[in-house]
Amino acid sequence: MSTTATTIDRAAPPEVGPRAFIRRLRDGDEIAHVVTLVFAAAILLITSLLVYELWMDSRLSRAKFGWDFFWTRTWDPIFDHFGALPFIYGTLVTSVVSLMIAVPLGLAAAVFLAELAPRRLSDGIAFLIDLLAAIPSVIYGLLGIFVVVPLMRTVIGPALKAVLGKLPLFGGPNYGVGFLTAGIVLAIMVVPFIISVSREVLLTVPGDQREAALALGATRWEATWQVVVPWARTGIMGSVFLALARALGETMAVTMVIGNDPKVSASLFAPGYTIAAVIANEFTEATGDLYLSALIELGLVLFLMTFILNGLARILIVATERGGGHPS
Amino acid sequence: MSSVRLIWRKSVNAVMLTLTGVAAFGVVCILFLILGYFVYNGGRSLNWAFFTRLPTPVGESGGGMANAIIGSLKLLFLAALIGLPVGLMAGVYLAEFGGKAFAFVIRYTTDLLNGVPSIVIGIFAYSLAVAPVKHFSTLAGGLALGIMVVPITLRATEEFLRAVPGSLREGAMALGASKWRTIATVVLPAAAGGIITGMLLSLARVAGETAPLLFTALGNRFWSPGWSQPTAALPLMIYEYAISAYDDWHRQAWAAGLVLLAIVLLANLGCRMALGRRGMPRSS
Amino acid sequence: MKKIVLSSLLLLCLAATVSAQGNTLLLNAAGATFPYPIYSKWFDVYHNEHPNIQINYQSIGSGGGIRQVLAHTVDFGASDGPMSDEQLAQAGFKILHFPTVLGADVPSYNVPGVTAELNFTQKALAGIYLGTITKWNDPEIANANKGVNLPNADIVVVHRSDGSGTTYIWTDFLSKISEDWKNKVGKGTSVNWPVGLGGKGNEGVSGLVKQTPNSIGYIELIYALQNSIPFGKVQNAAGKFLKADLAGVTAAAAGAAKDMPDDFRVSITNTPGAAAYPVSSFTWLLIPAKIDDAAKRDAVKGFLKWMMTDGQTYNETLSYAKLPKPVVEKEMKAISLIQ
Numbered sequence: 001m002s003t004t005a006t007t008i009d010r011a012a013p014p015e016v017g018p019r020a021f022i023r024r025l026r027d028g029d030e031i032a033h034v035v036t037l038v039f040a041a042a043i044l045l046i047t048s049l050l051v052y053e054l055w056m057d058s059r060l061s062r063a064k065f066g067w068d069f070f071w072t073r074t075w076d077p078i079f080d081h082f083g084a085l086p087f088i089y090g091t092l093v094t095s096v097v098s099l100m101i102a103v104p105l106g107l108a109a110a111v112f113l114a115e116l117a118p119r120r121l122s123d124g125i126a127f128l129i130d131l132l133a134a135i136p137s138v139i140y141g142l143l144g145i146f147v148v149v150p151l152m153r154t155v156i157g158p159a160l161k162a163v164l165g166k167l168p169l170f171g172g173p174n175y176g177v178g179f180l181t182a183g184i185v186l187a188i189m190v191v192p193f194i195i196s197v198s199r200e201v202l203l204t205v206p207g208d209q210r211e212a213a214l215a216l217g218a219t220r221w222e223a224t225w226q227v228v229v230p231w232a233r234t235g236i237m238g239s240v241f242l243a244l245a246r247a248l249g250e251t252m253a254v255t256m257v258i259g260n261d262p263k264v265s266a267s268l269f270a271p272g273y274t275i276a277a278v279i280a281n282e283f284t285e286a287t288g289d290l291y292l293s294a295l296i297e298l299g300l301v302l303f304l305m306t307f308i309l310n311g312l313a314r315i316l317i318v319a320t321e322r323g324g325g326h327p328s
Numbered sequence: 329m330s331s332v333r334l335i336w337r338k339s340v341n342a343v344m345l346t347l348t349g350v351a352a353f354g355v356v357c358i359l360f361l362i363l364g365y366f367v368y369n370g371g372r373s374l375n376w377a378f379f380t381r382l383p384t385p386v387g388e389s390g391g392g393m394a395n396a397i398i399g400s401l402k403l404l405f406l407a408a409l410i411g412l413p414v415g416l417m418a419g420v421y422l423a424e425f426g427g428k429a430f431a432f433v434i435r436y437t438t439d440l441l442n443g444v445p446s447i448v449i450g451i452f453a454y455s456l457a458v459a460p461v462k463h464f465s466t467l468a469g470g471l472a473l474g475i476m477v478v479p480i481t482l483r484a485t486e487e488f489l490r491a492v493p494g495s496l497r498e499g500a501m502a503l504g505a506s507k508w509r510t511i512a513t514v515v516l517p518a519a520a521g522g523i524i525t526g527m528l529l530s531l532a533r534v535a536g537e538t539a540p541l542l543f544t545a546l547g548n549r550f551w552s553p554g555w556s557q558p559t560a561a562l563p564l565m566i567y568e569y570a571i572s573a574y575d576d577w578h579r580q581a582w583a584a585g586l587v588l589l590a591i592v593l594l595a596n597l598g599c600r601m602a603l604g605r606r607g608m609p610r611s612s
Numbered sequence: 613m614k615k616i617v618l619s620s621l622l623l624l625c626l627a628a629t630v631s632a633q634g635n636t637l638l639l640n641a642a643g644a645t646f647p648y649p650i651y652s653k654w655f656d657v658y659h660n661e662h663p664n665i666q667i668n669y670q671s672i673g674s675g676g677g678i679r680q681v682l683a684h685t686v687d688f689g690a691s692d693g694p695m696s697d698e699q700l701a702q703a704g705f706k707i708l709h710f711p712t713v714l715g716a717d718v719p720s721y722n723v724p725g726v727t728a729e730l731n732f733t734q735k736a737l738a739g740i741y742l743g744t745i746t747k748w749n750d751p752e753i754a755n756a757n758k759g760v761n762l763p764n765a766d767i768v769v770v771h772r773s774d775g776s777g778t779t780y781i782w783t784d785f786l787s788k789i790s791e792d793w794k795n796k797v798g799k800g801t802s803v804n805w806p807v808g809l810g811g812k813g814n815e816g817v818s819g820l821v822k823q824t825p826n827s828i829g830y831i832e833l834i835y836a837l838q839n840s841i842p843f844g845k846v847q848n849a850a851g852k853f854l855k856a857d858l859a860g861v862t863a864a865a866a867g868a869a870k871d872m873p874d875d876f877r878v879s880i881t882n883t884p885g886a887a888a889y890p891v892s893s894f895t896w897l898l899i900p901a902k903i904d905d906a907a908k909r910d911a912v913k914g915f916l917k918w919m920m921t922d923g924q925t926y927n928e929t930l931s932y933a934k935l936p937k938p939v940v941e942k943e944m945k946a947i948s949l950i951q
Binding site: 387458459573574 | 649652656669683685812816821822838
């Protein structure tokens with residue numbers, strides 16, 4: 001909404017040429033324009049520099065391993081053999097587990113807040129849930145170590161094993177730390193994002209959609225689930241991508257509860273490793289340029305993953321909010 | 329429609345709606361559980377020594393985190409110094425001056441920066457501010473945090489500047505003020521409340537960041553003089569103490585966690601209440 | 613209100629900057645977690661005796677110590693795995709090793725219901741860490757512990773997730789006693805572990821072992837003692853089961869003391885001798901031979917001299933063995949190499 005009308009204070013017609021520039025400069029407007037432009041450009045500079053550094057500092061590893069980097073399972077600093085597979089696997093598994101917990105929970109809560117709760121209650125609860133999003137990662141890690149891990153070892157793990165122990169997904173010993181624990185902690189961390197964005201998106205669904213369904217005799221739930229939610233589904237997908245992007249990059253909480261073992265395992269109880277966690281643990285001690293380069297290449301991979309997901313999320317959410325939701 | 333089917337639909341309706349309510353309250357309960365844990369465990373370990381003493385040698389009890397508290401404050405100060413002006417000015421540019429194409433690029437890049445995992449920002453700050461000068465420093469840590477402050481500040485600045493009614497601007501211009509004068513003396517003050525809250529929120533967010541500090545500020549058992557030496561910070565201490573086996577360190581980790589949590593939540597509470605929920609820039 | 617906040621913030625910053633201007637000399641060091649308890653004690657005591665010298669030691673693991681010394685981002689490093697020839701060549705400048713204390717890696721464990729001290733044969737330890745021995749009541753372990761009721765539970769193996777000299781010592785030992793280990797895994801500060809959970813630092817491994825039932829992890833002796841974690845006896849080269857203690861570690865170093873190489877890099881794991889504890893090691897400070905800043909150089913030299921004399925009196929209370937006399941004499945001479 002910025003106005004471009006500066007004609008009011010100019011009596012003379014616009015001038016061109018260097019003398020005009022100097023005049024405008026003295027006005028201060030041009031300076032303001034240039035100064036703010038420089039700061040804006042600085043952001044561009046920082047981001048480009050970041051990508052450049054990631055690209056350049058990983059060149060040793062990229063040259064040596066090429067595309068094989070993504071399929072190799074070994075992470076061996078002694079024999080200088082590095083592969084990203086265990087970390088990509090761990091990152092994806094923990095994120096998927098977290099979404100499987102957070103999406104139903106978050107969507108249900110968002111539905112409640114958008115459809116059922118009176119406005120003031122809805123605002124109040126949404127306000128509190130936003131506070132959850134503000135809690136730092138290391139705090140969740142602390143809770144993970146002292147609350148979730150023992151809980152997993154003594155209650156959740158045995159319960160799951162009793163019911164589903166035959167499946168390879170829940171096989172193997174239960175240490176307390178592992179993929180599942182990391183997934184649970186991540187779920188708590190990303191659920192506020194799903195709730196917040198989904199709630200806003202659901203609130204933009206036009207009232208007549210709801211009312212039409214109700215007029216046709218649908219129950220409240222049927223109207224919500226079969227009409228309102230589908231209308232907002234692109235936006236909800238966007239919130240899921242946002243949550244996923246957040247989960248992928250989480251470092252501290254994950255490294256404190258995942259077991260830090262670079263292995264690809266079928267069981268959710270097994271310890272694993274994520275890209276962010278291995279960088280945090282090994283960056284300051286990577287002796288050897290190839291080792292360091294491999295770690296930075298992992299950082300590049302993580303950066304690309306979050307970049308794509310955030311981009312998609314943004315597109316989906318904006319599309320829904322601009323009324324582009326699909327009628328069911 | 330048969331009444332059996334109707335009863336079924338009605339029961340499904342009741343059950344599902346209740347479940348959604350349970351979900352919402354469940355998530356809120358998690359928040360209170362977290363707070364409760366920290367108040368209980370941290371509160372027991374919070375004492376005067378915690379705030380005033382330095383860490384003791386490994387295995388000895390009675391130490392505190394005075395240097396970590398000051399370290400965190402220094403880092404926040406640097407982050408504010410580096411990140412807030414950039415976010416503010418760029419936000420002004422986007423709201424007041426921007427051309428379509430360039431503004432879109434800037435906005436997109438800022439979103440990109442916002443989504444970068446903090447550990448990757450740590451790598452960046454290391455290659456920029458640690459490797460060339462060959463030592464870890466508060467400055468490098470402040471740089472990493474400063475970069476993270478920019479996107480949130482920019483978003484808040486732009487949103488609140490745009491929300492200022494055009495009539496205000498036009499009134500100023502009608503009185504003969506040039507554009508920059510209008511911005512500086514009329515528009516910015518009008519949007520100041522929202523902008524400052526955005527800034528405080530961005531600082532609250534980076535106050536708890538640990539990953540970017542791991543290889544920039546490194547950590548320090550003593551006071552960190554000036555800005556070019558490694559420094560202790562609350563999140564770093566929490567991490568180091570939490571993964572150890574010493575009970576005394578665990579207690580201190582809870583206490584530090586409580587302090588950090590209190591700062592972050594109070595800042596968020598304050599800002600959000602000051603603005604009202606609708607007026608909040610999106611936190612994501 | 614705003615003015616008050618602003619001005620107090622400004623004062624805070626001034627204070628922070630001004631405190632830099634005092635003539636405090638801050639030395640930054642990083643590295644091994646193995647000797648962290650004694651180093652933190654030493655630096656604390658040294659600071660009390662010399663208030664203008666602060667040595668900030670960050671225990672980020674021996675791998676980190678080596679890397680940061682190579683990158684020149686710290687004034688000196690610390691490692692319990694001596695730097696290899698390749699690493700020294702990589703430096704481009706000379707790095708000296710100075711032994712500081714003698715310590716021991718112990719196999720700490722957490723087996724609910726077992727209060728006795730377990731005996732671990734060499735085969736047992738190699739098997740456990742190779743992943744070939746998976747249960748606590750495996751014959752290899754049970755036969756060495758007659759009368760102890762070992763559970764039929766899976767062994768949770770814990771190792772280091774960061775680059776570690778403690779790992780170096782442990783894998784050096786395993787490489788000597790197991791051909792399999794030597795070929796499959798090798799020795800180093802960071803290896804490709806066949807099995808196990810990773811903990812960060814000795815602190816992290818101790819934490820994991822303490823909290824995880826049926827676990828076993830290798831940690832430095834003092835961590836087991838300070839955290840009351842039970843640890844077992846290890847079978848040495850002479851076949852005897854020894855519990856780690858000062859006498860055993862000193863015995864292990866006895867041979868090396870006489871034939872210490874000039875660069876002080878020596879391995880004392882699995883040494884012959886009935887009383888030698890097999891997983892013992894020196895730990896070293898990694899100091900650049902050339903320190904340009906005169907004040908820093910004098911501080912480092914001063915600390916080293918103190919460390920070898922007064923410093924050693926603190927070793928035994930923290931369960932590290934003192935440096936043997938011949939080694940100290942040799943080191944005193946080596947200090948002059950720091951220019």
